[in-house]
Amino acid sequence: MSELLGVAVLGAGHMGADHIRRLDRGVSGARVAAVADPDTRRAEAAAAGIEGVRVHADVEAALDAPGVGAVLVASPGPAHEEALLAAFARGLPVLCEKPMVPDPEGALRVVEAEARLGRRLAQIGFMRRYDAEYRRLKALLDSGRLGRPLMLHCTHRNVSSPPGFTSAMLVDSSVSHEIDAARWLLGQELTAVTVLRPRSSAAAPQGLIDPQFVLFESEQGALADVEVFVNCGFGYQVRCEAVGESGSARIGEDHGMQVTGGGDTCREVPQDYLVRFADAYDRQVQDWVDATRRGAVTGPSAWDGYAAAAVAEAGVRSLEDGRRATVDLAPRPGPHIA
Ligand SMILES: NC(=O)C1=CN([C@@H]2O[C@H](COP(=O)(O)OP(=O)(O)OC[C@H]3O[C@@H](n4cnc5c(N)ncnc54)[C@H](O)[C@@H]3O)[C@@H](O)[C@H]2O)C=CC1
Numbered sequence: 001m002s003e004l005l006g007v008a009v010l011g012a013g014h015m016g017a018d019h020i021r022r023l024d025r026g027v028s029g030a031r032v033a034a035v036a037d038p039d040t041r042r043a044e045a046a047a048a049g050i051e052g053v054r055v056h057a058d059v060e061a062a063l064d065a066p067g068v069g070a071v072l073v074a075s076p077g078p079a080h081e082e083a084l085l086a087a088f089a090r091g092l093p094v095l096c097e098k099p100m101v102p103d104p105e106g107a108l109r110v111v112e113a114e115a116r117l118g119r120r121l122a123q124i125g126f127m128r129r130y131d132a133e134y135r136r137l138k139a140l141l142d143s144g145r146l147g148r149p150l151m152l153h154c155t156h157r158n159v160s161s162p163p164g165f166t167s168a169m170l171v172d173s174s175v176s177h178e179i180d181a182a183r184w185l186l187g188q189e190l191t192a193v194t195v196l197r198p199r200s201s202a203a204a205p206q207g208l209i210d211p212q213f214v215l216f217e218s219e220q221g222a223l224a225d226v227e228v229f230v231n232c233g234f235g236y237q238v239r240c241e242a243v244g245e246s247g248s249a250r251i252g253e254d255h256g257m258q259v260t261g262g263g264d265t266c267r268e269v270p271q272d273y274l275v276r277f278a279d280a281y282d283r284q285v286q287d288w289v290d291a292t293r294r295g296a297v298t299g300p301s302a303w304d305g306y307a308a309a310a311v312a313e314a315g316v317r318s319l320e321d322g323r324r325a326t327v328d329l330a331p332r333p334g335p336h337i338a
């Protein structure tokens with residue numbers, strides 16, 4: 001396998017630029033063949049110095065650029081459905097950032113389009129599945145050492161939210177990671193959601209309901225709670241404690257260097273996801289490149305993307321009135337390819 005996988009990257013913002021750098025210098029076996037962003041200056045800045053890359057304002061032009069064999073979608077969530085369907089139409093494997101498609105109807109259209117092809121093409125960017133600590137927790141739960149899982153206690157804090165971030169996005173963008181992690185760790189679907197609103201922080205932009213407290217119920221009766229606080233101001237903190245019938249395990253405490261001096265010991269706190277999950281993004285993209293080059297598709301599937309959207313939609317309903325909302329999950333299209 002000597003030929004590099006030519007990747008078209010759609011969206012050259014925070015994540016897109018980071019993935020472009022990763023594909024160019026962080027992983028092996030791939031090269032950036034094209035970049036599309038309506039803001040072509042952003043695309044050009046992200047692609048600067050990379051040999052042979054073409055920059056486009058238009059997604060279709062990037063997908064049709066010479067040498068493109070796969071697609072990495074890093075545009076905003078509402079643009080993902082069109083991008084995924086355009087990639088499917090060309091038979092191109094895709095790594096699509098979360099949320100796969102924020103609304104469940106659109107997400108289901110993607111699942112159905114892939115099912116019609118009869119083979120997987122999409123991997124969804126739920127990178128926590130590639131994080132070393134999450135993987136250890138998953139292995140521990142699967143080993144049965146903690147007994148049957150009863151509860152997950154999760155924390156998800158960002159220093160500040162980007163412009164335009166809405167109250168619904170705390171659930172369907174930020175908490176989409178916990179939705180996927182809970183489904184994956186428990187090996188169960190989530191069936192109901194309740195979202196409570198503590199008083200909003202004075203640091204939250206006007207009108208943003210931040211923090212929120214989210215409670216998920218699973219099909220076998222486990223509960224997962226999530227504190228999501230996207231303008232906490234003090235650091236990027238992602239924690240998860242699993243409590244089983246015979247033990248508990250906690251991850252997410254020890255990130256950042258411990259510094260001792262002047263009679264004090266303190267620990268640095270990462271300020272964003274690009275630092276906290278750097279290794280997970282690298283592993284996710286390397287796995288995707290490796291699988292694509294051998295003609296396989298692995299990792300979180302379009303069904304996982306759809307299920308996360310369906311759970312988040314129930315959460316957004318509950319956010320309106322604080323009442324428990326049940327998850328409407330469509331039957332999985334068969335044959336099961338996802
Ligand atoms: N896995 C993770 O931890 C993270 C994932 N994300 C996800 O990555 C995606 C992008 O987020 P950010 O980079 O933070 O946003 P951003 O706003 O920094 O960048 C988005 C870029 O996409 C461009 N764009 C808009 N419409 C487009 C279209 N139709 N086709 C191509 N490009 C288009 C914009 O001009 C902008 O340059 C989102 O889905 C977001 O949820 C974001 C942060 C972390």
Ligand SMILES: O=C1[C@@H](O)[C@H](O)[C@@H](O)[C@H](O)[C@H]1O
Nearest residue numbers: 098158173174175177230273
């Ligand atoms: O995916 C991400 C962002 O889109 C989201 O806005 C943040 O809250 C998350 O921490 C980050 O991982």
